[in-house]
Amino acid sequence: MSFPKARVPYLLLFPGFAFLFTFFILPIINLAQTSTQTPVKGGDTGQYEQTLAFSNYIQAFVDNKEQFARSFIYATLATVFALAIAYPLAYAIAFKSGKFKNILLVLVVAPFFTSFLLRTIAWKQILGEEGFVVPGLRNLHIIGQQTTLTSTSVAVVAGMTYNFLPFMTLPLYASLERIDPRTIEAAGDLYANGITAFRRVTVPLSLPGVVAGTLLTFIPAAGDYVNAAILGSPNTKMIGNVIESRYFKIVDYPTAAALSFTLMAAILILVTLYIRKAGTEELV
Amino acid sequence: MSSDAISARGDLRLTRITKSYGDFKAVDDLTLTIPKGSFFALLGPSGCGKTTTLRMVAGLEEPTVGSIHLGDTDITTTRPYQRPINTVFQNYALFPHLTIFENIAFGLRRRGIKDIKEQVDKVLNLVELPHLAERKPTQLSGGQQQRIALARAIVNRPALLLLDEPLGALDLKLRRQMQIELKWIQREVGLTFVHVTHDQEEAMTMADTIAVMNEGKIEQMGSPADLYDNPETAFVANFLGQSNLIKGKIDGNDGDNLVVDLFGQRISMPKKRSHAVDNSLYAGIRPEKFRISRLGTPVKGNTLTGGHIEDVSYIGVSTQYVVAMPWGQEVMVFEQNDDGVAPFDKGDEVNISWEPTFTFGLRGDEDIDAGTEVNPEELEEQ
Numbered sequence: 001m002s003f004p005k006a007r008v009p010y011l012l013l014f015p016g017f018a019f020l021f022t023f024f025i026l027p028i029i030n031l032a033q034t035s036t037q038t039p040v041k042g043g044d045t046g047q048y049e050q051t052l053a054f055s056n057y058i059q060a061f062v063d064n065k066e067q068f069a070r071s072f073i074y075a076t077l078a079t080v081f082a083l084a085i086a087y088p089l090a091y092a093i094a095f096k097s098g099k100f101k102n103i104l105l106v107l108v109v110a111p112f113f114t115s116f117l118l119r120t121i122a123w124k125q126i127l128g129e130e131g132f133v134v135p136g137l138r139n140l141h142i143i144g145q146q147t148t149l150t151s152t153s154v155a156v157v158a159g160m161t162y163n164f165l166p167f168m169t170l171p172l173y174a175s176l177e178r179i180d181p182r183t184i185e186a187a188g189d190l191y192a193n194g195i196t197a198f199r200r201v202t203v204p205l206s207l208p209g210v211v212a213g214t215l216l217t218f219i220p221a222a223g224d225y226v227n228a229a230i231l232g233s234p235n236t237k238m239i240g241n242v243i244e245s246r247y248f249k250i251v252d253y254p255t256a257a258a259l260s261f262t263l264m265a266a267i268l269i270l271v272t273l274y275i276r277k278a279g280t281e282e283l284v
Numbered sequence: 285m286s287s288d289a290i291s292a293r294g295d296l297r298l299t300r301i302t303k304s305y306g307d308f309k310a311v312d313d314l315t316l317t318i319p320k321g322s323f324f325a326l327l328g329p330s331g332c333g334k335t336t337t338l339r340m341v342a343g344l345e346e347p348t349v350g351s352i353h354l355g356d357t358d359i360t361t362t363r364p365y366q367r368p369i370n371t372v373f374q375n376y377a378l379f380p381h382l383t384i385f386e387n388i389a390f391g392l393r394r395r396g397i398k399d400i401k402e403q404v405d406k407v408l409n410l411v412e413l414p415h416l417a418e419r420k421p422t423q424l425s426g427g428q429q430q431r432i433a434l435a436r437a438i439v440n441r442p443a444l445l446l447l448d449e450p451l452g453a454l455d456l457k458l459r460r461q462m463q464i465e466l467k468w469i470q471r472e473v474g475l476t477f478v479h480v481t482h483d484q485e486e487a488m489t490m491a492d493t494i495a496v497m498n499e500g501k502i503e504q505m506g507s508p509a510d511l512y513d514n515p516e517t518a519f520v521a522n523f524l525g526q527s528n529l530i531k532g533k534i535d536g537n538d539g540d541n542l543v544v545d546l547f548g549q550r551i552s553m554p555k556k557r558s559h560a561v562d563n564s565l566y567a568g569i570r571p572e573k574f575r576i577s578r579l580g581t582p583v584k585g586n587t588l589t590g591g592h593i594e595d596v597s598y599i600g601v602s603t604q605y606v607v608a609m610p611w612g613q614e615v616m617v618f619e620q621n622d623d624g625v626a627p628f629d630k631g632d633e634v635n636i637s638w639e640p641t642f643t644f645g646l647r648g649d650e651d652i653d654a655g656t657e658v659n660p661e662e663l664e665e666q
Contacts, residue, residue, distance in 0.1 A: 188343075190370065
């Protein structure tokens, strides 16, 4: 069999494209259609008809402003904490770990061997009354004797930080590891002390990793509902939890779809702004 | 101490420097003075300790024993960023995220210099690349990156400029051109250049003084002509160019000359060019110092007879002959092709002769293969 070489790329793209078309594009179109439907008059629960009710979007947003805001605040906090923890970790693995490098990298991804859900439930134990964290913090008088951590925003953000840490660490490691150590030596040779060399050479050269890591953390965190469901309370509901309950409990498909699209659009806008900023920022 | 190190000037003095890694001594009790304003080369095969020496001068490594002075200032433990020393790194180590202008300005900015633009422009003109100021390093060719690395270092007008195999990544033609340019720039800016290389031709083209290093020690130090014409050890004789080393015995004196017996044939050589410690010695003659003549032709100077041509390679400017001597040794002879043809053929019976003053004498207990082994790592580098 022979066919023009120029067609090879299309042939290679075909399986992925077919998959995405069936399981992403079609559902998205379906979701878009659902988002402007209204209940059938006199119909059963869950029966909807297309009325191009774009007001669904406004209604959905107005009703859930608070959860939207919370989602983005929690996701931002989790991203910042994950970055603060992952940067030194990735730096140490890339530059200071010597022969332990591979073991440490395996340890970073080791949590993936256990289910996401299970680990989040484990955090409920850790932060619960019977865990060592709460009594420990109480003994140190960091928190009050009556204060609990479960069902608080602290627990939700902590859970998210933990769950997304590997997604922050790995791209950071990859970009730090690529840095030629001689460029850092060169900075020292050119009158930069350790801190200046880090600020002027290491950090800018690791920025691609910072951007990739923060995106891989922020995007799923903004849409996350597992952490808030397991570690939070009704007061820590995120937009993911609202969508989940609209779909499966209230069977309000149009509102759930409208919220999904709003969330998607919001993330897309924020991420675009962020990449623009990170991409054009004067790094010197 | 460290605060005024930055303004230290003068000769660089290494005093009894040793650098050990476990049991291995990369640099072994090295003492060396590099005069201010000179172009100094540390030459040796990979693993001889030259790069370690350079890194200690730069402050990237600390000597296990010994001290480093710049003028009167002890800089042995001074941090790299506090030394008035800049380095042109192997493979350049330019900052990939900065423009060429900012790469060059990096050192000036760290020291809070005022007229950065003027100084960067000046040095960009010196390396003849002013039009590349706004490019990024990856957009430059290897030769251009090399010049920028040089510019980034000399713009700081350091007391000492270190060059670590600076031309290793360039192709042969560009390397030759850069050798001449580097030498010119060194004269132009008047800085002390310390150049580390395993390429003897590079060292000989550029340096005023060469220190040949082997196994952590300096084998011999001198001008390129001194080292080439009168090597003191077999390592130097073989590492710089090629040498024919013929085993012999000192048979007596003749005024300022020694009479030497080489497998029953007598030659003479100047006494002061012999480094032998007893009666046994190796007589060294460079291949281009030999003349070949047919048997029976009268010749002047030292003559060894009974050879026959084993191999002829015509390489344009000269012809290289391998001559088998009666005692089984093969010697190399380079003859200039003054008349354009190779006058001798394989199998011809010949004499070889040379001026007695070109002979050098090495100790008889030397390893005559020292410095001839080609390190596979170095082949890869090129």
